[in-house]
Amino acid sequence: MKIEQPQSNQSSQGSVETSGETAIIQQFISEGSVVFDVGANVGDWTKEVLSRLTDVEVHLFEPIPQVYNTLLENLAENTNAPKITANNLALTKNENDEYKTFYYYENASAWSTFYRREVVEQMGWHKAPNEIVVPTLNIDSYCERLGIQRINFLKIDVEGAELDVLYGARNLLRRGEVDYIQFEYGATFIDASITLKDVFDYLHEFGFSIFKILPQGLEDKPFFLEQHENYGYNNFLAVGERVHSFVSGNRPDVTITIPSPVVKEIPINRKDASNLEKIKAELAKSKARLNQLTTHNQQVQGHENKYQFYHASL
Template sequence: MNIKRILKRLIEEKFSLAFIFTRLIMKLGVSPPFVFKTNGIKLKLHPSAITMELFRKKYSIDYDKFIIDRFVCENSICIDVGANIGHLSILMAKKAKNGIVIAIEPQFRIFKFMIENICINNVNNIFPLNAAIDEIKGVKKFYSLANADDQSSFVINMHKHSNFKEEKVFAIRLDDLLQAFSFSKVDFLKIDVEGAELFVLKSLGEFIKNVKYIWFEFIEENYKKFNYTKKEIFEFLTLNEFSLFFLNDKKKIQPIVDITEIKDDFMGNLLAVNNKYKNYIYSNPCAE
């Protein structure tokens, strides 16, 4: 145990009781019988990175909520790839009251937390799925980070991370999944898979033409772990007749004409819009 490092962190956090409490929960791996509210949803106080950050108000989902509120409609079919504890899936489900949300999370421990969160929010239109999404289906190695389970992935930097657990997960293609559900379209697709975003998109195959809106994590540092660049994902979406948009600090949706407009150190999400639905993004997407 590095006492100096712990003391430095405590000083940085100004000996916050909330910080100490959440660190104890993470260290012990226990789930106290508490529920807290954030962004209009309830969450159980589970020992997970995102739960702790939301509880301490150190992690914001304001942009996610803005996009969900705008582009998810009452009858929407939504897919949440990398659903984690289900916080965004629940927001989608509350908006798509007569629709459905497929919430996909590969980490079994986090998946169980998601199930509990779904139950306490009394939403019955979420279908949870414990699996990974990839271009190539099959059983794969997946690395879960002990103190940063929101950064778990198929690929890990073992020089940077030493405290991780390797588990086997079953990976499926999105087009196979959507065919199994007999979906003819997807209204809203959210992707947060720590760098494997391009492979999730490729797993759609020809079905990508039937997806309206894609809200995906855009971090080139993560893409590099999988040996591709931001230019490649931009070109893939453009080739499949999607236009990219950026949500600025004032929550204004701005078009991206050239990928060089996005700085290399950008860490956030972009919105990809099927060109057939571009005319709706500045009006009312739910009025189409």
């Protein structure tokens, strides 16, 4: 299995611009949105959001004190920044406030994690991390305390703890109060002993459709296939039922690409007639989706519940 070498403090798969994330920000975050940046690091992703929007409510979460201070400095450069709440804590699945051990890699803070990167250390890419203790909370509790009733865009980049964060948002997800979720996948899932299938299954439970974010657009992943579990670094976009129509046919400036291999990669067991019928049905659904998904433009309207809570005065 190939494990990719970490890239300093950028996203593990490249910059926000080259990874396709900028296009996602442009198309799926609108004025009036409530945005969560979980695993904010030094704030590159949020700065990209603020460079395009002037009326958004952003909640950032960064547990490492040194990195959090740099985050505040970077956000202070946005003098026209709207409502910003910066939190020096980590979001996890725990319902109650807890302190947990966190592994801080000084030479690559973006790779710091609750799940130590022992393989990466053995390869000599990083020195042993500093073990620090950080405060934690889950999203459900945080939103309840601050009166947040809907998250329009939830970005998660937490080096293997993505599923923990999602587990901590179960109540919001069950009520359909999260519209879009961008999450990172990669070799950090090995360290955390979780799989991409775990995330797919969990989000499908709440009616989310899942797409792979590519530099040229979105690739539909209507169901999970074994070959998806390759531990290569990628971001995915999960789309809630409330806003699914904005992805499935109303946005002419975002191309949804579905390469032909998506149709070919379904395993066929010809000895099992019932399995073959199921595969034919899945194939038909893929072809139907291919005909539906074109390009998109309309901004999501009607976002409500704008709050002004400040944990850091910027």
